[in-house]
Every structure is written in C-alpha cells, then in structure tokens.
Amino acid sequence: MSKIFLTDTTLRDGSHTVSHKWNTDDVRKIVTALDAAGIDLIEVGHGDGLTGSTINYGFADYDDFEIVKAAASAIKNSKLTVLLIPGIGTVEDLKKAQECGAKAVRVATHVTEADVSEQHIKAAKKMGMFTVGFLMMGHMASVEKIVEEAKKMESYGADVVYCTDSAGAMLPVNVKEKISALVKNLSIPVGHHSHNNLGLAIGNSLAAIEAGATYIDGSLSGLGAGAGNTATDVLVAVMNKMNIAHNADLFKTMDASTNALLPVLEAKGVKANTNLDTMILGYAGCYSSFLLHARRAAIRFNVDVREILIECGRRKAVGGQEDWIIEIASDIAKLKK
Structure with a gap:
C-alpha cells in the first residue's frame, strides 16, 4: 500500500466550529504542534476559503492574510496550504496569500463545475504552488461525472484531485467506488476529505485508502463543519495498526489536540467531542x-x-x-x- 500524505484542516474547516474566530496566537500555537507532529500539509484560513470573511459566510476577526502570515511564522517542515473557491477568492487573493507564505492551494468547486477552476489552477501552477483540485459534494454526482470533472482539473495542471464528501453523506462502498474510478482514470494522485455526519469519517477515509487514495484529510479531534471531519489523531493511530506508511507521529499528533487545540477551544467556550x-x-x-x-x-x-x-x-x-x-x-x- 502506498504512503499516505495527511492534510490537517483544523484551522480551515475547523474554523466553522469557532465561527471563524481563530486569532493569530491560536494559529501559531496549533501550527507549531501540527508541524512538530509531522503533518504534511496544514490548511489555514476562513472556513469558506480565501476572503470568505463576508456577511454571506460569516465575518472573521482576522483576515486570511494575517492568518497565513501567523502560520508561516511558525511552520518549519509542513506545506502551508490555503483553500480557494472561485467566485469567493480570486487569483489576486492567491498571489497575496503566496506572498504571505502559502506554498499550496486547494481550488474547490462543486463536483459538476470543475470548469470554473481552470484559471485558478493554471495560475497557481504558474506561481509554482502545489495545487490540488477539490471537487466538493461528491455524493451528488455519478462515478462517470466525477471522473469527467476530475480529468478537467488534471488537464489544467492539478497535482492531486480530491473527491470530497462535503455533506458527510457517503457510505464506504460509495467512497470506494468513486475513488477507485479516479485512481484508474487519472495519472495523478487522488485524495479524499470526509465529514462525520453519519459517523463514518474514519471508515470512509480507510475505504479511500484501500481504493488507492494517497492524500487524506483530517482535523485535530475531528473539528470541522457539521459533525466534523476525520479525526487526524485517530486516523494516525488506525493507520499505525494497519501498518500504513505515513509521516505523522502518533503521540505528537495527540499532543497537538490535547495541549494546543483543546485549551484554545476551552478559552472560546467550545468543547471538542474527544477522549x-x-x-x-x-x-x-x-x-x-x-x-x-x-x-x-x-x-x-x-x-x-x-x-x-x-x-x-x-x-x-x-x-x-x-x-x-x-x-x-x-x-x-x-x-x-
């Protein structure tokens, strides 16, 4: 089985849980712990991507560029990553994020609308960024349609394409079917992002790995929109038990939750559902x-x-x-x- 690369999205998807109220001290503390734990990519910013701080999506206390700068000041080894949704964020926003220290971008579209990512993916590649195509709401499209849209992102130059279960609606059999088709039909790596709305985030992540995905998302203590994401700390433990190769340290990942994230959440009056x-x-x-x-x-x-x-x-x-x-x-x- 291939080595798995982990993207932790505590400071982006987890932003929904705290109403986008991470401050720069929170970011530095959590990024430092994630980086020390060996997480490959650390995603930061507003829950709805670069410049998502609006009346539509909820105002953040700090703009994304301040958050990216804070993260960049703490990161040593991991790739600092941002999310960009065309129509919310622009190429100019991405250039500014790169100037602040971002090294990777995930360009996210609805699962049937990969066309709108062309400009942003091509621009990101021209800028020298590690670039991911992120197809959201994967449960809403057929296997054939997901392959069609993923191939567009591949043609634009994406380094990885994700089938994303934004609604937490997929079952392991659905994940396996869709990820397998992507692995078979693409020449680039495939990733998966789960939500735990049906209590299946870990199971779906494992189904994705078994089907050939090599990029998997998680968040500390499962923090994220809805019922949360795959718990990075638990996923690392499960992968260890399954002898799946990855770069994360189990105890340091757990410590990132216990010693970095949880005190920050408690100070904001938020209780994570973890033990x-x-x-x-x-x-x-x-x-x-x-x-x-x-x-x-x-x-x-x-x-x-x-x-x-x-x-x-x-x-x-x-x-x-x-x-x-x-x-x-x-x-x-x-x-x-």
Whole structure:
C-alpha cells in the first residue's frame, strides 16, 4: 500500500466550529504542534476559503492574510496550504496569500463545475504552488461525472484531485467506488476529505485508502463543519495498526489536540467531542476498564498514561490483572531514570 500524505484542516474547516474566530496566537500555537507532529500539509484560513470573511459566510476577526502570515511564522517542515473557491477568492487573493507564505492551494468547486477552476489552477501552477483540485459534494454526482470533472482539473495542471464528501453523506462502498474510478482514470494522485455526519469519517477515509487514495484529510479531534471531519489523531493511530506508511507521529499528533487545540477551544467556550486516552485503549488492545487505574498509576509514578496502556496491551493483560498496572508504571518510571 502506498504512503499516505495527511492534510490537517483544523484551522480551515475547523474554523466553522469557532465561527471563524481563530486569532493569530491560536494559529501559531496549533501550527507549531501540527508541524512538530509531522503533518504534511496544514490548511489555514476562513472556513469558506480565501476572503470568505463576508456577511454571506460569516465575518472573521482576522483576515486570511494575517492568518497565513501567523502560520508561516511558525511552520518549519509542513506545506502551508490555503483553500480557494472561485467566485469567493480570486487569483489576486492567491498571489497575496503566496506572498504571505502559502506554498499550496486547494481550488474547490462543486463536483459538476470543475470548469470554473481552470484559471485558478493554471495560475497557481504558474506561481509554482502545489495545487490540488477539490471537487466538493461528491455524493451528488455519478462515478462517470466525477471522473469527467476530475480529468478537467488534471488537464489544467492539478497535482492531486480530491473527491470530497462535503455533506458527510457517503457510505464506504460509495467512497470506494468513486475513488477507485479516479485512481484508474487519472495519472495523478487522488485524495479524499470526509465529514462525520453519519459517523463514518474514519471508515470512509480507510475505504479511500484501500481504493488507492494517497492524500487524506483530517482535523485535530475531528473539528470541522457539521459533525466534523476525520479525526487526524485517530486516523494516525488506525493507520499505525494497519501498518500504513505515513509521516505523522502518533503521540505528537495527540499532543497537538490535547495541549494546543483543546485549551484554545476551552478559552472560546467550545468543547471538542474527544477522549484520546480511550482511543489509546483501542490502539493498544487494552481492557477498557484499565483506563482509570492507568491514570492513577501515571500520576503516582509521573509517567505517560499512554505508555502504560500500550505496555498493558503488549503484555496482553486481561481483566483481573489490574495490579499489574502498578508494576508496569513502576517499570516505565525506572527506565526513564
């Protein structure tokens, strides 16, 4: 299976969740954590793309160019990415975003309207940007129509084309069918962006990977419009379990959620629907009732609860062996001295 490249859209799609109220400090903090975690592309800006801050879509506290500059000041390795929807953003806006530090753009159109992306994709390529064609509302078109529209974006020079489930309406079988057709008919990589409105974002992302997609979107703690996106942190854990190659570090991705994103959300009165400790139970194959005991042991021995749970799984501890957790925590603490 090919290596997967991750685009995290916490600071773009996740902008909907905070009514587009990220500030520049929020951006620097979250971008720094995502970059350290090895995320390939980090997308920032208004939820509706460059210059989306209008009465139609909702006003942001900072314009996109201030946000891009803040992100660029914190990023070291990841590609700084923006979204552009023709009719909202313009080529001139894209040039300004590039001047502020953007290295990649995703040009987004309705799934049947790839024609309107030609000017923007060609301009982005001429500017030397990594350019993605982003076909939105993928559930609304037939396989044949999606292939037809994707081939247009490919002909304009796109480096990657996405089939995007903007409504969170697709089932894994739909994703597999459409992504497979794109992989078969295009000579460039294919990507997928899921929403969790049916609780299928992770499943759909995996279906896309199995069908040959190599670019997959996520957001920390699944933050995004509607019920949110594929959770980047959970996706990294699942890909590790499936031995799928990627560039992200699991613990650092989790820390980006816990230590960077969640405090920012709490300060804005927003609560993310996440519990990454319980995700580690599944990742480690650890008995679910061990969590409380592991948390207590982590505090007692000043070690990471995730390391305790992973070691419990490695040792194949089962219910009734709760006392073993203390020994495991003690062993981890000794190794750190």
